[in-house]
Amino acid sequence: MTSLFVAAGDPLYASGLNWITLVIVLIKIIFSFAVCMGAVTLMIWFERKVISDMQSRIGPNRAGPFGLLQTLADGIKLFFKEDLIPEQSDRFVFKLAPYLSVVPALVIFAVVPFGGVVTIAGRSIDLQVADPPIGILLVLAMSAIGVYGIMLAGWASGSKYPLLSGVRASAQMISYEAALGMTVVTVVMMTGSLSTRAIVNSQAGAIWHWNLIRLGFIPAIIFIIAVIAETNRPPFDVVEAESELVGGFNTEYSSIRFALFYLAEFMNTITMSAVIVTLFFGGPDGYNPFGHYGSIFMPIVWFVVKTIAFCYFFVWLRGALPRMRYDKLMDLGWKRLIPVSLGWLLIVAGFMVNGWWGVGLALAVIAAGFGLARAFKIGADLEDRDQAVLPPVGRRPVPPRLLRRLTDGDPQGGVQ
Amino acid sequence: MTSLLATTVAIPDVIVFAAGAVMIMIGALGVITSRNPVHAALSLILTLFGIAVLFIEQQADFLAAVQVIVYAGAIVVLFLFVIMFLGVDRNEDLDAEPLAGQRSMAFVIVLMAVGAIIALGAEAHWVVGPHSVSGVPGGPYQNVYNLGRSVFTTYLFAFEATAALLVIAVVGAVVLARRSGAANAEQPDGQPENEEVAS
Amino acid sequence: MSRSALVGHEGAMEVVEIKTVDQYLPVLGLIILGVLFAAGSFVASGLLAPRKKATAAKVAPYECGIVADVEPPQRFPVRFYLVAMIFIIFDIEVVFLYPFAVVFRQLGAFGLVEILVFSVVVFASLVFLVSNGALTWGPVKRLTKGMPSRSSDSTIARITADSASDQAA
Numbered sequence: 001m002t003s004l005f006v007a008a009g010d011p012l013y014a015s016g017l018n019w020i021t022l023v024i025v026l027i028k029i030i031f032s033f034a035v036c037m038g039a040v041t042l043m044i045w046f047e048r049k050v051i052s053d054m055q056s057r058i059g060p061n062r063a064g065p066f067g068l069l070q071t072l073a074d075g076i077k078l079f080f081k082e083d084l085i086p087e088q089s090d091r092f093v094f095k096l097a098p099y100l101s102v103v104p105a106l107v108i109f110a111v112v113p114f115g116g117v118v119t120i121a122g123r124s125i126d127l128q129v130a131d132p133p134i135g136i137l138l139v140l141a142m143s144a145i146g147v148y149g150i151m152l153a154g155w156a157s158g159s160k161y162p163l164l165s166g167v168r169a170s171a172q173m174i175s176y177e178a179a180l181g182m183t184v185v186t187v188v189m190m191t192g193s194l195s196t197r198a199i200v201n202s203q204a205g206a207i208w209h210w211n212l213i214r215l216g217f218i219p220a221i222i223f224i225i226a227v228i229a230e231t232n233r234p235p236f237d238v239v240e241a242e243s244e245l246v247g248g249f250n251t252e253y254s255s256i257r258f259a260l261f262y263l264a265e266f267m268n269t270i271t272m273s274a275v276i277v278t279l280f281f282g283g284p285d286g287y288n289p290f291g292h293y294g295s296i297f298m299p300i301v302w303f304v305v306k307t308i309a310f311c312y313f314f315v316w317l318r319g320a321l322p323r324m325r326y327d328k329l330m331d332l333g334w335k336r337l338i339p340v341s342l343g344w345l346l347i348v349a350g351f352m353v354n355g356w357w358g359v360g361l362a363l364a365v366i367a368a369g370f371g372l373a374r375a376f377k378i379g380a381d382l383e384d385r386d387q388a389v390l391p392p393v394g395r396r397p398v399p400p401r402l403l404r405r406l407t408d409g410d411p412q413g414g415v416q
Numbered sequence: 417m418t419s420l421l422a423t424t425v426a427i428p429d430v431i432v433f434a435a436g437a438v439m440i441m442i443g444a445l446g447v448i449t450s451r452n453p454v455h456a457a458l459s460l461i462l463t464l465f466g467i468a469v470l471f472i473e474q475q476a477d478f479l480a481a482v483q484v485i486v487y488a489g490a491i492v493v494l495f496l497f498v499i500m501f502l503g504v505d506r507n508e509d510l511d512a513e514p515l516a517g518q519r520s521m522a523f524v525i526v527l528m529a530v531g532a533i534i535a536l537g538a539e540a541h542w543v544v545g546p547h548s549v550s551g552v553p554g555g556p557y558q559n560v561y562n563l564g565r566s567v568f569t570t571y572l573f574a575f576e577a578t579a580a581l582l583v584i585a586v587v588g589a590v591v592l593a594r595r596s597g598a599a600n601a602e603q604p605d606g607q608p609e610n611e612e613v614a615s
Numbered sequence: 616m617s618r619s620a621l622v623g624h625e626g627a628m629e630v631v632e633i634k635t636v637d638q639y640l641p642v643l644g645l646i647i648l649g650v651l652f653a654a655g656s657f658v659a660s661g662l663l664a665p666r667k668k669a670t671a672a673k674v675a676p677y678e679c680g681i682v683a684d685v686e687p688p689q690r691f692p693v694r695f696y697l698v699a700m701i702f703i704i705f706d707i708e709v710v711f712l713y714p715f716a717v718v719f720r721q722l723g724a725f726g727l728v729e730i731l732v733f734s735v736v737v738f739a740s741l742v743f744l745v746s747n748g749a750l751t752w753g754p755v756k757r758l759t760k761g762m763p764s765r766s767s768d769s770t771i772a773r774i775t776a777d778s779a780s781d782q783a784a
Contacts, residue, residue, distance in 0.1 A: 137481035144489025159676035181709035188716035256660035327752035564714030
């Protein structure tokens with residue numbers, strides 16, 4: 001019976017909608033909105049500060065203590081800047097795109113459980129803005145909508161760099177969404193529910209209940225890689241590769257419109273860190289040495305600590321890794337992550353039935369891996385033999401001089 | 417503790433339905449009246465969202481999520497790819513009719529469709545009342561769970577047949593792309609070589 | 616004690632049907648708040664920003680300071696469309712996996728066999744795609760047949776040769 005009730009949804013609405021429920025909902029919404037905005041402000045400062053440390057610079061240090069108010073100052077400055085709409089742009093879509101970037105980033109946070117369940121005046125309140133039965137699918141749906149913001153911004157600008165960026169971004173984001181979905185399936189299989197609260201509850205208790213360990217690390221790694229690609233963060237930030245595309249999709253945006261894209265990007269980083277924590281790292285689960293009162297605030301502390309750890313991880317990646325080439329990026333998504341996540345899903349499913357199925361499927365997956373490697377080889381050979389079938393991206397006419405040098409043979413030629 | 421939803425005609429339900437219906441209608445009108453294909457595609461997204469809202473109103477929230485993930489997140493993205501990046505994003509000439517008499521035909525078909533809907537509704541005595549399709553009330557994850565059970569037991573054959581259908585779609589997509597690529601084969605390779613001969 | 620409180624405790628014996636629509640209320644609220652925030656920012660920016668008439672140079676497409684004489688590209692390689700098409704198919708396949716994942720524990724070995732058949736089909740389509748080079752994005756490896764492949768050695772040799780010929784000229 002208990003298991004039935006756990007799955008029945010947010011108990012807040014059990015008595016229907018009335019004004020107390022509405023007030024609680026309103027408080028939750030405004031609270032989470034404020035937290036999101038504050039967190040983004042801090043995140044931008046944090047990223048700049050950490051990156052400067054990694055590059056032996058000082059970073060922002062003028063506005064406020066340790067430069068903490070730098071983001072605020074930048075934001076206020078942007079309000080006073082000229083708001084330009086390029087003449088070549090599609091004005092309606094150009095204005096619409098920032099909304100489509102900000103709103104999904106904000107909504108994803110709604111389904112993240114950031115604490116346990118507290119009881120106030122006989123009402124149990126989940127520390128989570130919303131707990132719909134399809135919770136985790138809402139995250140995927142919103143990240144699917146997030147594609148539009150970048151794609152439309154790139155197209156509507158009527159300029160070359162944003163257009164190229166928009167094409168790249170949308171192809172990249174949809175490529176990694178499939179891998180993202182498959183790893184989520186693995187988690188859901190373990191939990192038997194799509195609700196984020198149920199996913200977190202099933203991981204509670206001990207560190208070896210976390211999906212990271214229960215599912216054998218691989219899904220978590222794939223999910224993190226896919227999230228980095230979804231949020232267009234380094235090393236997968238070919239979308240705004242400044243050496244090739246100036247500013248990427250937001251090149252033509254100025255003033256507060258640009259600020260909203262910037263905001264959405266960092267908000268995505270934070271919310272997706274929170275989603276990683278929810279799916280694989282037990283969410284608010286953690287050690288509580290303070291007894292009853294600790295059970296209220298310690299989950300929040302653990303959740304915040306874990307999320308900050310991932311935010312730091314993303315910043316660290318930006319500081320440490322060079323940008324990945326576009327073709328390698330697409331190859332990683334389609335040829336590595338999708339097959340590996342599918343194979344791992346089967347292995348986990350096998351072990352959930354029993355050990356023999358698991359071992360058998362593991363062997364089958366390895367055999368299939370060899371088959372796929374063979375297919376890679378065939379595909380690569382095909383490319384060599386018959387390049388014209390699908391012209392590769394970025395083909396340019398070769399300068400005659402270089403071609404002559406290359407076709408004349410002998411790479412050593414010219415060297416005396 | 418009075419519940420607003422306890423009554424048979426729940427006002428929030430009506431509001432949600434009205435919102436969804438308005439979204440669908442505005443989107444649909446946008447699709448057919450926009451002169452710019454990109455705006456039409458964006459209106460289509462609004463319509464699909466409205467349908468998702470109606471699904472939620474019917475307690476079919478898995479279908480709502482799928483509606484957004486697949487239709488808005490994948491299919492319209494492909495539409496937009498084709499519209500935006502294939503250089504067809506200019507205003508359509510509405511006077512040119514590719515199919516002779518398509519306007520009058522559309523009118524007739526719409527009349528027939530509306531007539532059929534009215535006939536069906538009258539025959540079924542306009543079914544109204546409580547939700548009857550959400551499966552066992554109070555069960556865990558009612559609709560996802562029930563959907564899973566039906567798809568993976570009762571309709572298993574249809575499910576596996578769908579998989580085969582998807583493979584056919586993959587093959588079709590590749591074959592089409594290959595053909596368009598093969599049409600202008602050799603040209604990119606040939607060009608620089610000619611240049612070299614000329615220089 | 617109210618019904619909702621009963622539900623909130625471990626071992627509650629009563630299962631209360633919760634209307635789905637209600638649970639999306641906070642989501643709707645956040646959407647509205649997000650839109651209001653963005654709209655409010657635009658209004659504030661409209662009030663605070665300088666109201667100058669933008670010059671032609673400012674509203675021209677950004678070209679690093681050069682006057683653009685080439686239109687933005689109108690067509691992109693077919694591969695991008697192919698990826699979008701293949702993505703639809705994989706997306707649909709993943710969507711079938713969610714209800715499966717929810718009921719998997721109840722289905723047991725039967726469910727495993729089902730999904731195995733399904734996965735083999737998905738895998739077959741992936742193998743087909745890969746072996747057809749449909750997912751190959753790489754740059755051209757060789758320009759024409761029989762040409763020497765490039766290595767770091769050959770590039771160094773070529774550059775040396777280039778500079779040697781430049782000095783000679």
